[in-house]
Amino acid sequence: MTEARMRTMVRTGTPTGRHAALRRRLLYAVRGYPVQPADRSGTGPAACTQQDRADKVRLCRSCGRKTRRGRHLMKIGGPGPGLRPPHRTQTAAGPPPGNIGGLSTALQNAVDKPLMPKFGNHVQIDIIEKGEVGGRLSTVEMEGKHYESGGSVIHPLNLHMKSFVKELGLNARSPNENLVGIYNGDEFVFQESEWFLVNIFKMIWNYGLNFLRMYMWVEDMMDKFMRIYRYQTFDFSFSSTESLLHAMGGNDFTTKVNVTIDEVLQKAGFSQRFIDEIVAPTMRVNYGQGVDVNGFVGAVSLAGTDSGLWAVEGGNNLVCTGLLYASKAQLVKGTVTSVQEKARPTKSGDTVKLYEVNYETDQGPSLGLYDIVIIATPLAKEITNIKFLDFDLPIEASKPYQQTVATFVHGQINASFFGYPKPSQFSVSEILTTDAPKLFINSIGTVSPVTPESESPKSSDTKVWKIFSPEPLTDEQLRLLFESYHAVIVKKWLAYPQYNPPEKLPPIILHHDIYYLNSIELAASAMEMCAISAKNIALLSYHRWYGQDGQIDQEDLAERLKSEL
Ligand SMILES: Cc1cc2nc3c(=O)[nH]c(=O)nc-3n(C[C@H](O)[C@H](O)[C@H](O)COP(=O)(O)OP(=O)(O)OC[C@H]3O[C@@H](n4cnc5c(N)ncnc54)[C@H](O)[C@@H]3O)c2cc1C
Ligand SMILES: CC(C)=CCC/C(C)=C/CC/C(C)=C/CSC[C@H](N)C(=O)O
Numbered sequence: 001m002t003e004a005r006m007r008t009m010v011r012t013g014t015p016t017g018r019h020a021a022l023r024r025r026l027l028y029a030v031r032g033y034p035v036q037p038a039d040r041s042g043t044g045p046a047a048c049t050q051q052d053r054a055d056k057v058r059l060c061r062s063c064g065r066k067t068r069r070g071r072h073l074m075k076i077g078g079p080g081p082g083l084r085p086p087h088r089t090q091t092a093a094g095p096p097p098g099n100i101g102g103l104s105t106a107l108q109n110a111v112d113k114p115l116m117p118k119f120g121n122h123v124q125i126d127i128i129e130k131g132e133v134g135g136r137l138s139t140v141e142m143e144g145k146h147y148e149s150g151g152s153v154i155h156p157l158n159l160h161m162k163s164f165v166k167e168l169g170l171n172a173r174s175p176n177e178n179l180v181g182i183y184n185g186d187e188f189v190f191q192e193s194e195w196f197l198v199n200i201f202k203m204i205w206n207y208g209l210n211f212l213r214m215y216m217w218v219e220d221m222m223d224k225f226m227r228i229y230r231y232q233t234f235d236f237s238f239s240s241t242e243s244l245l246h247a248m249g250g251n252d253f254t255t256k257v258n259v260t261i262d263e264v265l266q267k268a269g270f271s272q273r274f275i276d277e278i279v280a281p282t283m284r285v286n287y288g289q290g291v292d293v294n295g296f297v298g299a300v301s302l303a304g305t306d307s308g309l310w311a312v313e314g315g316n317n318l319v320c321t322g323l324l325y326a327s328k329a330q331l332v333k334g335t336v337t338s339v340q341e342k343a344r345p346t347k348s349g350d351t352v353k354l355y356e357v358n359y360e361t362d363q364g365p366s367l368g369l370y371d372i373v374i375i376a377t378p379l380a381k382e383i384t385n386i387k388f389l390d391f392d393l394p395i396e397a398s399k400p401y402q403q404t405v406a407t408f409v410h411g412q413i414n415a416s417f418f419g420y421p422k423p424s425q426f427s428v429s430e431i432l433t434t435d436a437p438k439l440f441i442n443s444i445g446t447v448s449p450v451t452p453e454s455e456s457p458k459s460s461d462t463k464v465w466k467i468f469s470p471e472p473l474t475d476e477q478l479r480l481l482f483e484s485y486h487a488v489i490v491k492k493w494l495a496y497p498q499y500n501p502p503e504k505l506p507p508i509i510l511h512h513d514i515y516y517l518n519s520i521e522l523a524a525s526a527m528e529m530c531a532i533s534a535k536n537i538a539l540l541s542y543h544r545w546y547g548q549d550g551q552i553d554q555e556d557l558a559e560r561l562k563s564e565l
Helices: 037-041 050-054 100-109 159-167 196-207 210-225 227-233 241-256 261-267 272-287 295-303 318-326 475-481 517-522 527-545 557-563
Strands: 010-013 125-129 139-142 145-148 180-183 188-191 329-333 335-345 351-361 364-370 373-376 387-389 401-413 430-433 443-446 463-469 482-497 509-511 514-516
Touching: 100 318, 100 373, 100 517, 100 527, 139 401, 139 482, 145 463, 159 318, 159 527, 180 272, 188 196, 188 272, 196 210, 196 272, 210 227, 210 241, 210 272, 210 295, 227 241, 227 527, 227 557, 241 295, 241 517, 241 527, 261 272, 261 295, 272 295, 272 430, 272 443, 329 351, 335 364, 373 517, 373 527, 401 475, 475 482, 482 517, 514 517, 514 527, 517 527
Parallel strands: 010 373, 125 329, 180 430, 335 387, 373 514
Antiparallel strands: 139 145, 180 188, 335 351, 351 364, 401 463, 401 482, 430 443, 443 463, 509 514
């Protein structure tokens, strides 16, 4: 690595990450000081004073600004005003949030992270984020309490999210334990009972051994999925989402991305009734679509109904804030507008190729120069309108993202709408729906605050309900669903890709040193998926920077790691 080339790297979008376990959530980052418009005058870098030299302040050779830590690292995208960081007092400007995708990249490269190859302590981190709380990890406040409005549940085998929470000293909490009912617009086709044996009897009566087979089918998928953690422990990386999926689950995984979950499960011998009454509602609550989603995201969605799901006490986006601080990243509040490759002379008279990242801030346009750019936000143009200027190959925008509306209502649900004239007989607290055209909601379920309450709510208390719907609910629809309510909050999301297999997975490497973290969302969108992609890009950019090809796209790792390592 030459000195000049390692001066800067940058990532765009946010980490979801967290998160960039989110993320959201990995990004190598490059700390640079945006070249303010005045600096564009070509007057060259500021000079270091005697005092600067005494304070070991140097000039960054990429943008000429003063820096104490040698070269520059910058990440674009990341935090907006997050919740109070886990162990810091509230700062005047409010602690920067993050999102899981990008921040976990920063963490993976944070100079004091022993787990990861890192570019060394001369690498600093900047984050450019247009400023929402943790991206799609977010909460809404209702009557003084916060509820997850975006990414809400985490699987017990999501090891990156787990390690972030542990490393950041955060606590896990168990989301609501709801009794689930499956409603088809006219009646409940399945209702969970409080009694375990009654549920077993109902499941066998309705669906034979499909539930048991589903449990084993998801287990098999998870066994293969878990391989990625071992690969990443040994610093193996993958230059495309296809090769990453193939390394995990071979053709089984790469094929799943190109057919529907309906086709996959029919081929596996599941009954159509089970697919329509159990699988379809699971796809609707998790991804706002039916069984036409691709088989891989369908499998992830089914894993999202496993037992042991958890969340972060205080809000999942606390992971983002914590990752930001742990990665020593610097927040630059701005909206990235364009990325362009530029040649710059080095002190020795050579020329180095850098990326000029332009972004809008409250103070006006600004820019920074970086070695590596990592995009950690969906490139769907309705979300992230970054222009890639003068690149030989046009860098394509991703496919459109699916609107999901999360509506929070504090009120008394209208049991008679669901066929129960007597509320006392209405026992379910989470209602999933089948693909019934007349239904205007995907799901409705009670939610608990992200911070456990000191005393459990009295049964007479009206509950807070979260409704997922494709469109905002009308007042009339709210009145159909609720006998009475006294608070409503609506959060509209462009939540996930519109899944319609065969999926064309965007490249991870968009240009020599431009990486795209959210390519993985076209396979499946989840906090952990972004964290895995983030760590992959942290490794991949590092190995490509140092020419360590032996750590990229290795075949047969599953077998080799059993014997060699
Ligand atoms: C309603 C909902 C429910 C969900 N439930 C779950 C769940 O239960 N479990 C789970 O695992 N996952 C869930 N997810 C998915 C999960 O939240 C996402 O996959 C993950 O948070 C994505 O993180 P990210 O960092 O990749 O992207 P994001 O979090 O979307 O971050 C992108 C960021 O980029 C910023 N940005 C965009 N354009 C620019 C620009 N030009 N310049 C600077 N910044 C820019 C945005 O402000 C944003 O903060 C859910 C998502 C939604 C919406
Ligand atoms: C990535 C792997 C292997 C597992 C993740 C499983 C998981 C947590 C899936 C959830 C995916 C998702 C996008 C859920 C959205 S809705 C969540 C919940 N049902 C709710 O109603 O809030």
